[in-house]
Amino acid sequence: MITLKNINKRYKTAAEGEYALRDINLHIDEGDLVAIVGTSGSGKTTLLNLIGGLDRDYTGQVLIDGQDLGKLSDRALSDLRNRKIGFVFQQFSLLDHCSALDNVALPANFARGPVNFANPKQRAIETLKAVGLEHKLNAFPGSLSGGQKQRVAIARALLFKPKLLLCDEPTGSLDTQTGQQIINIFQELNREGYTIVIITHEARVSAAAHRVIRIEDGHLVDEKGAEA
Numbered sequence: 001m002i003t004l005k006n007i008n009k010r011y012k013t014a015a016e017g018e019y020a021l022r023d024i025n026l027h028i029d030e031g032d033l034v035a036i037v038g039t040s041g042s043g044k045t046t047l048l049n050l051i052g053g054l055d056r057d058y059t060g061q062v063l064i065d066g067q068d069l070g071k072l073s074d075r076a077l078s079d080l081r082n083r084k085i086g087f088v089f090q091q092f093s094l095l096d097h098c099s100a101l102d103n104v105a106l107p108a109n110f111a112r113g114p115v116n117f118a119n120p121k122q123r124a125i126e127t128l129k130a131v132g133l134e135h136k137l138n139a140f141p142g143s144l145s146g147g148q149k150q151r152v153a154i155a156r157a158l159l160f161k162p163k164l165l166l167c168d169e170p171t172g173s174l175d176t177q178t179g180q181q182i183i184n185i186f187q188e189l190n191r192e193g194y195t196i197v198i199i200t201h202e203a204r205v206s207a208a209a210h211r212v213i214r215i216e217d218g219h220l221v222d223e224k225g226a227e228a
């Protein structure tokens with residue numbers, strides 16, 4: 001589903017010869033649950049941004065379902081992102097003045113082209129149910145716990161029925177027990193068929209993954225199994 005070929009990435013402001021990603025080749029199968037680990041500054045977020053089509057400034061190829069993201073127009077790329085990819089971040093990035101339901105349904109207003117559901121609010125209720133928040137539809141973020149906020153953010157990421165979830169330290173702001181609930185949700189979604197890639201610093205998260213990929217200094221070291 002995801003293939004990276006000969007990826008090199010250097011930020012424009014970086015010193016001469018200083019690469020955030022170096023000679024990355026990687027394939028991630030459909031239906032996999034993958035953890036990306038590595039020290040701070042090793043290139044994890046940079047890698048996730050390339051996979052998610054959020055950053056086009058690199059050399060090499062990023063293929064999603066065989067489509068070379070670098071060959072797509074900005075519009076085609078944003079359509080592909082909408083249809084196929086959901087994003088979850090450490091900071092939940094919810095709108096404080098909107099209910100959980102509106103936070104999840106709102107992206108439907110900005111979608112260009114067809115979406116694969118008829119009623120955004122109905123679809124949002126479905127995804128909030130999937131993360132166990134059917135009793136909090138009208139709650140505002142200020143009244144939700146950290147774990148509940150992250151579950152709203154996951155429900156939002158599921159709105160367009162993506163195949164792929166990209167998560168950047170989704171448990172980084174949560175206590176251990178709440179983080180475990182979020183891990184359980186990712187495992188359940190993975191069993192339902194979602195392909196999930198999670199950047200993490202936590203051994204518990206990588207232990208839950210089927211595969212752990214380590215990045216060191218922009219280089220990729222692929223670890224088999226989830227023994228990390």
Ligand SMILES: Nc1ncnc2c1ncn2[C@@H]1O[C@H](COP(=O)(O)OP(=O)(O)OP(=O)(O)O)[C@@H](O)[C@H]1O
Binds near residue numbers: 011039040042044
């Ligand atoms: N917008 C940017 N402009 C310039 N350099 C950047 C930018 N973002 C990241 N970098 C640099 O690229 C390298 C990789 O950064 P990246 O954010 O991918 O690391 P990371 O592994 O996600 O780290 P962390 O665990 O702290 O989130 C670092 O050296 C960082 O300083």
Ligand SMILES: [Mg+2]
Binds near residue numbers: 044045046
């Ligand atoms: Mg990062």
